[in-house]
Amino acid sequence: MLALLGFGLFSAASQWRAQVPERAAPVVEGRVVIAAPVLLALFGGDRFLAANLETMRLAATGVDWGQADTGYLVRAQQEVAELNPCHEDNYYLANGLLTWGGADREGTEVLRRAMHCRFWDELPAFFYGFNQWFFNKDIAEASRALELAAQRATGNAAGFRKMAVMLQAERFADEKLALDYLIEQRDAARDDPKLQQMLDKRVVRLQGLVALREAQRRFEAKNGALASLEQLVESGLLPALPEDPLRLGYELKDGRIILKKMKIAGMEERS
Known part of the structure; x- marks a missing residue:
């Protein structure tokens, strides 16, 4: 009797739910971002663990219905950079989603921290230098970062140095080079x-x-x-x-x- 009653309630609920019109995609605003000192305390002083878990959280919750929540990602990724500026996923996502999503200043700041922290990695320096040139037109800072990328590179040092020379000469149409670069990404x-x-x-x-x-x-x-x-x-x-x-x-x-x-x-x- 209990099984029949449960099945009847389930069937009635299913029929009712089928008649309810589908709701519009929800708009999530004002998402909570926990400050870096609080995260550090919550994870027993382990800043690397805190940065890892917060990066996983923002990667899983920063996109709704195919749209990136840029305001939320800006705040969350800055806190991760405060905990562990070396975090690879954090700087890579910041460059792809923030810098080219209308928050270039904030995305470039995450890259700047990663560039100083990841002394063995040419990519943060390359991304940072490219953004300084394309968005800020700061040729001197872009060339400095590209030279740093060349010093760290294992197989593309000549390419980075060539780009720095081309920036100085201003020989190419910037938006077309930027498009090629983003397509490669x-x-x-x-x-x-x-x-x-x-x-x-x-x-x-x-x-x-x-x-x-x-x-x-x-x-x-x-x-x-x-x-x-x-x-x-x-x-x-x-x-x-x-x-x-x-x-x-x-x-x-x-x-x-x-x-x-x-x-x-x-x-x-x-x-």
Whole structure:
């Protein structure tokens, strides 16, 4: 009798649940990030264990419904960098998801810490140097970091030094080089489909920037300085403005089209 009663309740609940309309994807805001000193105390003073577990937590909870929660990742990854700046997963995720997701300053800071801590690893220095050049136009700092990467490299020292020389000479179109670089990162993540999918959105975002800047060059060759992005569509150079899969978009600033940055509460742009 109990088994029949239980089965009847289960069947009734299943039928009722099937009639309930599916809810929209939830929006998670204000996720809790535990400060590094508190994590250190919780894990008995073992900062490496605390950093490992916090990195696993943010990797598992930092993405909902295919969208990265950039504000949460910024705060969480900074705490991990405070605990263990050498953490490999932390700096790699920061470069892929923060730097190219509208929080380049915060992502580059995680890389800076990793570069100083991981004295044997050329990748943090390379990522840091590349970001200093592409986002900040700081050629001197970028060249210094690339030289550091070359000193640590086991097989690509010449490539790093060549890039540093090319930066100094400013011989290439930066957005196209950046696109090639990001495509390589995406393709290298083939063993992690979720990461590859998120990096692919950054590739699409950068492809939009390349198309906009190319159209801007063609527009200004005939009409003078570009006043708004809409002029590229009105002139027939583009059928429509590129859609940014991260929904941040693009903007015209000081005569140059750039990627819009994410506005993070408490971490506004510094002058």
